[in-house]
Amino acid sequence: MAFPDLRSFMRLLEDRGELLRITVPVSRDLEITEIADRMVKKGGPALLFENVTGSAYPVAIGLLGTKERVALALGVKDLDDLAAKVRGLIDLSGGGSKLGLLSNVTKLRDAMHLPPRRVTRAPVQEVVWRGDEVDLSRIPVLKCWPLDGGPFVTLPLVITKDPETDERNMGMYRVQVMDRNTTGMHWQRHKTGTRHLEKAKKLGRRLEVAVAIGGDPALIYAATAPLPPVPGLDEFALAGYLRGQRYPVVRGVTVDLDVPANAEFVLEGYVDPAEDWAVEGPFGDHTGFYTLPDLYPRFHVTAVTMRREPVYPATIVGRPPMEDAYLIEASERLFLPAAQLIIPEIADYHMPPAGVAHNLVVVSIKKTYPGQAYKVANGLFGLGQMMFAKVIVVVDEHVPVTDFEAVWREVTRRAVPGRDTLVTRGPIDVLDHSSRGWGYGGKLIIDATTKRPEEVGSAASSRDEQAGDLAPETFTPHAGTDLPTFEGVLAQHQTPDGYWLVALDKTRPGQARNLAAAFAAHPAARGIRHLLIADDLTDVHDLQDVWWTILNNIDAERDVWVQGDLLAWDGARKLPEEGFVREWPPKITMSPEIVGRVDALWHVYGLPEQWR
Template sequence: MKYYGDLRSFITALDEMGDIMHVHREVDGDFEPSAITRRSYEIQSPAPLFHKVAGVAPGFRLFGAPAALSSRSDMPYARVAMSLGLAPESTGPEIIEALSAARFKPGIPPVRVESAQAECQQNILRGAEANLDRFPIPFAHDKDGGRYANTWGTLIVKTPDGKWVNWSIARVMKVDGKRMVGLIVPSQHIGQIWTQWVARGEPMPYALVQGPAPAISCVSGIPIPANADEADYIGTLAGEPVPVVKAISLDLDVPATAEIVIEGHVSIERDCQEGPYGEYGGYLGEGSSAQPTFHVETITHRHDPIWPMSITGRPTDESHTLWAMGLAADALTYLREAELPIKTTWIPEDSTVHWLLVVMPENWRERLPGVSSEALTQRIGEVLFKTDAMVFIPKVYVVDDDFDPTNLREVVWALSTRVHPVGRRAVFEDQRVIRLPQCYDEAEYVAGKGAKVVFDTLQTKRHLHASFAQGYPEDVRQRILDNWPE
């Protein structure tokens, strides 16, 4: 296992395992980098690194699909695992266990270094020079409201009293060279902090960090408890403190090895239209909403900087790998804290974060004596739907552990044969609903409330599978394997 302290060493490691696609020809500055990245997701190719983008200075690069499925079929989650300092062959459930376990360990706070030691401040742009037009920011999709300046970067903000520093990912659209507009959801952590600044009547200081250590990008995109500092959690995953440096113009610390840092303030009003944007559900966006303006005041960057991007849409991109794993780890943590004997949790990539599987071990009835599967299903829903992260998940399936939840073919088989057409489910009415999940109607989006469901697919008696593994004697199977593929 190895922790990569900056984006460049991570790209080098991916390149050595054949998981980088170098694009040396000049690509246009509008759609071509995004379209290539989107196709790379859909055919599971190596991650594209664009060395020459029209309209920007030589040396400025784009990097797509940083945490998507790997092109290596023998290690499909390698990009996510390596980002977090885990072995590239780690399975999805192993990654989820690591994310959940780190929440119970003491955090390792970041360590501040001097500006001269911080690669992110090799170049400092102020005033008119601090302009987004010099960077290769493409359109993500042709129906989007503008170029999206943030799809895989980390937004750093803190409460006015300085007690809580939040590192998160939120989509941010470029308006012009000096302005951006970001989606600020009140229930999310960045929205809670922005609301505190609004109450004071002061614009919120922010730093938008592009291309930090991969673990920073990953952790910024997953749920951890409010008032917990992501930097400390990342230190725990890395086993070492994150090096940070004081921002040039703000009282914020930023990752010292980042590629690019944009500094400024966020307006106290929703005074600019943001969107539409093609989101993780797999559909092109429609409509826009009034959101706060991010004013650009100072920009720092490394020599020949790399701007990473996630082009969300149909599976499988970072929303369906890293973010889904983070949501599953959050669910696993809360269910185990409720003393339920959960084996693992999993969000199938192809469900676009609309399904959560809660996997029960074969002996769960012995560990929960007197508890029926109906009561267990109800309890799981009661625990999960109180958590913030589950606002994104409308459907939960409680399943046995006799199949591989990360294998979509097995998931479809199990759910198709075990979900009752009418009964065996717990419906939770009037749950929080936001617009990102695709399965609700307009009235529910307007009300902010809708139903969620937990399906009970647990077998009262486990049936043997008509499969190679379970349908034949062991000696026959071994003889066939020894002679395969004669």
């Protein structure tokens, strides 16, 4: 089903009971975030705030806040249908030859190469602000979290052209509103927008930019998708492929760029590469931690175009699970056939919400020879944005990659610390606050597949020679009263499958390593395979919370090591005395005042108690 614009999708959601209206006044400063966060974490409906203080325009949020709504937005019954849709275009066997394989790649490229359709009149240009009329404060841009540096556009479709080739790009880069006609432009070093700006600088000219807000939800998704570098394939083409029709665009009123004709708002302007960059941030990011202030380019808005009665769509990112987890899952399904085309032994893969995309990738394989898990993991590191993956866990084909607890049980069964773990280095997401360097750090591969004789080796211990290595049912965890006490340990918990989870109040350098040595030597550690040391704000009885903290707070080369018979993970904060020179960011939490306000007004909003 095609949606000509965002509001048609919203009408369908409302008809299905998947969108609720809130008519009472609500603040765009934190209050909407607190309400929306509760709804998405409990799988509640999308929300339309019709009365936003300080703005004449309503705010829609959570439109893609469940797996089912994302599937509906993309016109499929289930997200797995995305993989089937792509798989129907390619023969994974390659027709029995390399030539056949290449012909199918061409067929896929041609099927997805649907150029946008230019129109001369567009709803998004019914109202135009130019020059001094531009006032971004009139648009209900949200301040999402208490420490944010200001309001941020969180669903921006940022459009640029390569100054040399005119090749289009659309990406979702957050946009901080700095004053009435200036924003930040969060182009990270690996992003296409950065490359376009660098080319403009060499040519000595400004880079024109358009920021679309709203439009067909398929285009909003496409802006988040990690597209492969196929000539002629861009975000408009992907949206066209998903819809089976060319996407309508219109030329901007002050920029020579094509913008979505059915968007709600478009900000037009430029970035001057000769200009000093501005301090952008902090921002409560998708990692669940704040991204600290840094320097980024300024975007100067020369015009704002919009519909006569526009709706401002927004999302929030932060501590998982969040709305972006379902967009990530859509990308997993869409690009699974392409990954299998390149690495045929891949059965399935998944990026769990606790890993906030790049921090954890679980991949199941059809294993036929020793060392295959490492071959697959290293191949994944070479696939586009998968280069940012921090931890890759490889399991056998029969293991369900979406069953988080089953995956980690398989790790204790099949992966012996040191023997079946491999640390390497490579590019890291620049939003990662724990890496050894900005955008560069350690990576970890865990081979949790069934081992072949060649992979065990003659030097293996008698424990390692066992086929299952460690069966969870053979380990009985100690009760809390039986666990040892150590300095700084606020809470601890052992699981039946061999994990020791610890919340540590870290106050001195080297404390985590000393703790790991003491734990490994204690009788209570017998049968333990992994010691997970998290920070003092972690709930050790919540496996998702522990792994979310650990995966955010480690550089695998520095913070994961073999300690006796177990693998120690130091997910506590790093101190300057330990050589960590950057500031350690705080976890995102809402202010108690806003939490209390929303609690008190929940019945006033008219929202069901079940979502509270």
